Amino acid sequence: MIVRAARRAIFIGLVAGIAGWHLSLVGLIPAFAQRRLVGDTLTFSYALLIALLALAAFATGRRYPGAAQRIPWGVLSALVSSLMLFLLALLVTHLNLRQILLNATPELARVLTFGGGASGAGLVRLLLIGLLAGLFAGGLSALPRPWGRVIVSAALMTLLLGLLRDVLGPLLPRVVTSFLYGTAGLSLAGAVVTFLLATVLFTLRWSLRANAVTARATAAVPATVRQPVIQALLLLILASVPLWAGLFLSNVADFVGFYILMGLGLNLVLGFAGLLDLGYVAFFAVGAYTMAVLTSPEVGQRFTLDFWVALPIAVVTTVLAGLLVGLPVLRMRGDYLAIATLGFGEIVRLLVLSDWLKPYLGGAQGVTRIARPSIASWRIDSPQEFYLLVLISCLFAWFLSVRLRDSRLGRSWFAIREDEHVAQAMGINRVTAKLSAFAIGASFGGLSGALFASLVGSVVPASFSLLVSINVVALLVLGGMGSLPGVVVGALALVGLPELLREFQEYRLLVYGIVLIAMMLFRPAGxxxxxxxxxxxxxxxxxxxxxxxxxxxxxxx
Amino acid sequence: MVLLETSHLTKRFGGLVALRDVDLVVQERAIHSVIGPNGAGKTTLFNCITGFLVPDAGDIRFSGTSITGLRPDLVARLGIARTYQNIRLFRHLSVLDNVLIGLHPHINYSLLDAILRTPRYRRAERAAEREARELLAFVGLAGKEFFTAANLPYGDQRRLEIARALALRPKLLLLDEPTAGMNPHETEEMIRLIRRLRDERGITILLIEHDMKVVMNISDVVTVLDFGEKIAEGTPEEVRRDPRVIEAYLGRGAASGLGPSTLPLPGEA
Missing domain, CATH: 1.20.5 (Single alpha-helices involved in coiled-coils or other helix-helix interfaces)
Structure with missing residues (x-):
């Protein structure tokens, strides 16, 4: 028994160690060494390494029923991982691997050993931290039900606040900022206060949820009153974003909005009707290019339309594009549909890139000088002003999604998603149901594209790569297929966060991969x-x- | 009166003849069973009637009009509903939604009505929900409207499948082995439910069934298929004594008098 348990603990420790090696050598760990989260000592790299050690301990301990086994085996795992990390530190210090592995620098060794270096001091430090992380993870999982989760959530919240210092700092009142944040990251006092506040909040939330049923029944304010009030408040906050958010944040918000629009559109196709469309970017591109061609004086017939005239035309064009894609793939399902739509996405990108259509679509240079909207004498020019337009579009798309979901058409989509054969046997016309999903879903993407083109002022083929489609699918998976709030959360997490955390940009796909695998394992429903x-x-x-x-x-x- | 009639119905899959010259006449308000050994072509017959397979030859007439080769959803709208051998519910949807989807052809409002939630939309949705709840109550699933279909116990899933089929307001209901995998008690209840479908709702039933006890118990007419051909038809008693049927089920020796002279019922043999 003991031999097997030890083998298991060592194995998991080794796996976590290898993961640490990987993250270090691709450069993720050294890149984040500059980012301070709390005080002057806790950098993002350290937080990641500690999380890795704690995860190893948690993964080892979770199969045992009591703390008496959880903690020692967990600690063993964490220590093995620590040793692995130290080994890497030794390697990069004493062997010159930089010819092959760019990131195998002495600097990495310092980060890996929490500043101790590849020496006895470093080893002691690493092992000590491994021990603490193991104890921490084992102890947490041994706590009664909500507490482990509450503490982890609060800790993550604190780290996130530290991470977002540059974004949040300028937004908060000066007193709060100067208390909360130090020269980089949270100040020590700020971190403690944040953590305590977050703990209280998460505890409160948990106890509210646990009593949700009784709370709902006995609430002083009935749900019919409470919900509109909450909605109105939310709307007010959303609408006020341009007032307090700066240029940068508004820009990020606009881009999140574009992805929310696309997410809502693909949600109709994939989340509701279950049709895996991997070429959704095609609709985004059609919307953007229609807007570009119609309003820019550079290409085509050199006529220019007003933004407000071009917008509906762009949406209608995308609807037609949706039908065009939908018709030939009506009979396809699952994998085949995915491949076919993937092809459509690429076709659109190659078309706009082609020399053949260059006189009309600008080829690789794209189209610039795209019109901005104006209302009477008010020219909607800055990202802040544009945000309102994006917000209204998103609200509209949300509204439509809800209304469609609760209708006969929405139910026919669900039926097709669940079982196409039976859906037909229930009198549902497969052709109408699928085409309407494609057409309406496409229109949201087209709207998003048209707004995008207008805000950026130019379109180039490079903006419409496969990665956009993958992003949209990924945000649906993350948020939860078919869930409207999920789309918003997914867009915030997958588009908003990376924009805010510039260091992530380079490792975006790596992080995507990790996040998606973790989601599939732990929260497959989103x-x-x-x-x-x-x-x-x-x-x-x-x-x-x-x-x-x-x-x-x-x-x- | 004849509700469903097939004449010379033939369906081939490559070299295999799944149905050969099948003539079937289903009288209105009958409970008509189709039996036969595995691979006899029973489910193929159902798939041809419901439009999922297009027959190679022959004609299918429903209430006097030909429905041969008609699209499945149009066949459904004419009033032919079915259930499946291996239950096929919309598993992730609520029990109520399953039935509401069955009501799809009977809900009338435009997309614009739905988007604006016009009185017409509200009226239609309310009426649909009322009818769905009524159907659920009929099959004995009242109070389970908001369960997820996949979470229902097996017997309830079979009932839900029937409720969903009833939502189409069918004249003819095709049941593919409705008692498969049920214990004797559940089977008993299913038999009662099938009878009530005919007696209280006037629905004609065409039934595939392997459980001879059920077949002999509730059928007005039994048709026997073997290797795609109709080998016998008649009342349960007639079919039980038919030597060709006994041969098909029990082999040649049984038919030549060495074995039982009627098809044994479970518990009898």
Whole structure:
């Protein structure tokens, strides 16, 4: 038994160690060494390394029932990982690997050993931190139900606040900022206060959720009143963004908005109707290029239209493009559909890039001088002003999504998603259902593209790569297929965060990969799953609660 | 009156003849069973009737009009509903939504009505929900409207599949082995439900069934298929004594008098 448990602990420690090697050698760890999160000592790299050690300990400990086993085996794993990290530090210090591995620098050794260097001092430091991380993880998982989760959430929240110093700092009142933040990252006092506040908040949230059923029944304000109030407040906050957010943040918000629009559009196709469209960028491109061609004086017939005239034309054009894509792939399902639509996306990109269409679409140089909208004498020019337009578009798309979801058409999409054959046997016309999903879904993408072209002022083929399609699919997966709030959360996490954290840019795809794999393993339904899925889970919990006392009773009897 | 009639219905899959010259007449308000050994072509027959397979030859007439080769959704709209051998629910949707989808052809409002939530939309949705709940109550699933379909116990899933089929307001209901995998108690309840479908709702039932006890118990007429051909038809009693049927089920020796002279029922043999 003990041999097997030890083997397991060492194995997981080695795996985590190898993950650490990988992250170090691709440059993620050294790149984040400059980013201070708390005080002058805790950098983002250190936080990542500690998280890695703690994860190893957690993964090892989780299979054991009690703290008596969880903690020692977890600590063993974390120590093995620490040793692995130290080994790498030794290697990069004493062997010159830089010819092959650019990031294998002495600097890396220093980061890996938490400043100790590849010496006895470094080893002691690493092992000590491994021990602490192991104890921490083991201790947390041994705590009664909500507490482990609450503490981890609060810690993550604190780190996130530290990470977002440059973004949040200027937005908060000066007193708060100067207390909360130091020269880089959170100040020590700020970190403690943030952590405590976050702990209180998460505890509160948990206890509210635990009592949700009774709370809903006995709430002083009925849901019919409370919901509109919450919605109005949310709207007010959203609408006020341009007032407090600067140029940079508004720009980021605009881009998140473009992705929310695309996400809502693809959600109709993929989330509702279950049609995996990997070429969604095609619609974004069609919208953008229609706007460009119609309003820029550079290409085509050299006529220019007003933004407000071009916008509906762009949307209608995209709807037609949606039908065009939909028609030939009507009979395809799953993988085949994905490949075919992938091809469409690439076709559109290659078309706009081609010399053949250069007189009309500008070729590789693209099109510039695209019109900005204006209302009477007000020219909507800055990202802040544009944000309102994006917000209204997103709200409109959301509204349409809700109304369609609750309609006969929405149900026919769900039916097609669940079982196309049976859907037909229930009298649903497969052609109309699928084409309408493609057409309406495309229109949101087209709207997004048209707005994008106008805000940026120019379009180039490079903006419409496969990566955009992948991003949109990924944000749906992250947020939860078919879930509208999920789209927003997904867009914020996958588009907003990387924009705010510039260091991430280079490692974006690596982080995507890790996040998506983790999601599939731990939350396959997404961060904010569609309602019915969640209901399912709640039922499972209910059942478990009902069964548990019965079992105890029989056990005693 | 004849509700469904197939004449010379033939379906081939490559060299295999799944149905050969099948003539089937289903009287209105009958409970008509189709039996036969595995691979006899029973499910193929269902797929041809519902439009999922286009027959190679022959004609299918429903209430006097030909429906041969008609698209499945149009066949469904004419009033032919079906269930499946291996239950095929919309698993991730709620019980209520499953039935509402069955009501799809009977809900009338435009896309604009839905987007603006006009009175017409509200009226249609309310009426649909009322009808769906009524159907769920009919099959005995009242109070489970908001369960996820996949979470229902097996017997309830079979009932839900029937409720969903009923939502089409069918004249003819095709049931593909409705009691498969059920215990005797559940089977008993299913038999009662099938009878009620005919007696209370006037629905004609065409039934594929392997459980002889069920077949003999509720059928007005039994048609026997073997290797795609109709080998016998008649009342349950007639079919049970037919030597060709016994041969198909039990082999040649049984038919030549060495074995039982009727098809044994479970528990009898």
């Amino acid at each position: 961060l904010l799953p569609e309602r019915i899925h969640r209901r399912e889970l709640e039922e499972a919990v209910e059942e478990a609660r009902e069964i548990a006392p019965a079992e105890i009773a029989t056990g005693r009897g």
